[in-house]
Amino acid sequence: MTSVIRHVTVDSLDPYRLASFWSEVLGQPLHEDDFPGDPQALIPAANLLFVTVPEKKAGKNRIHFDLQPQERTRDEEVERLLGLGAVLVDDRRREDGTGWAVLADVEGNEFCVERSQAERGN
Numbered sequence: 001m002t003s004v005i006r007h008v009t010v011d012s013l014d015p016y017r018l019a020s021f022w023s024e025v026l027g028q029p030l031h032e033d034d035f036p037g038d039p040q041a042l043i044p045a046a047n048l049l050f051v052t053v054p055e056k057k058a059g060k061n062r063i064h065f066d067l068q069p070q071e072r073t074r075d076e077e078v079e080r081l082l083g084l085g086a087v088l089v090d091d092r093r094r095e096d097g098t099g100w101a102v103l104a105d106v107e108g109n110e111f112c113v114e115r116s117q118a119e120r121g122n
Contacts, residue, residue, distance in 0.1 A: 007042070007049035011057075012107055015041040015050035021106045022048060024084050025067070057108045065111040066100075074115045078103065081113065 012018040016034060019041035023030050031042040039052045069077035074093070078101045082088065089110055090102035100114045 007047050009049045011053040012050045015052055018107050019050040061110050067113050069116045078113050
């Protein structure tokens with residue numbers, strides 16, 4: 001018998017704040033039992049679990065999320081995420097419309113925003 005990934009767990013200084021950011025990014029609610037100050041927070045639909053750790057993020061992520069907008073262009077999604085508190089870390093977008101943007105969430109975890117399926121022409 002094989003295993004399944006139950007959650008992707010993200011270490012955090014403030015799980016509720018970080019989970020709330022990702023809840024807005026993904027348009028998925030937090031678990032109904034999660035509140036500010038809790039030692040963990042869960043986005044059930046995405047299987048993302050945020051847990052408290054005492055130390056800040058140090059160094060580059062060894063794993064990250066690649067987001068593909070569903071209802072917006074890549075550039076529109078980047079602007080929306082910046083408005084939620086993300087920070088542009090590295091702009092890999094090219095003049096021909098290809099490429100991606102590297103952003104960091106409210107605790108400095110990097111993630112990428114790729115072109116939408118419509119922009120890819122698939």
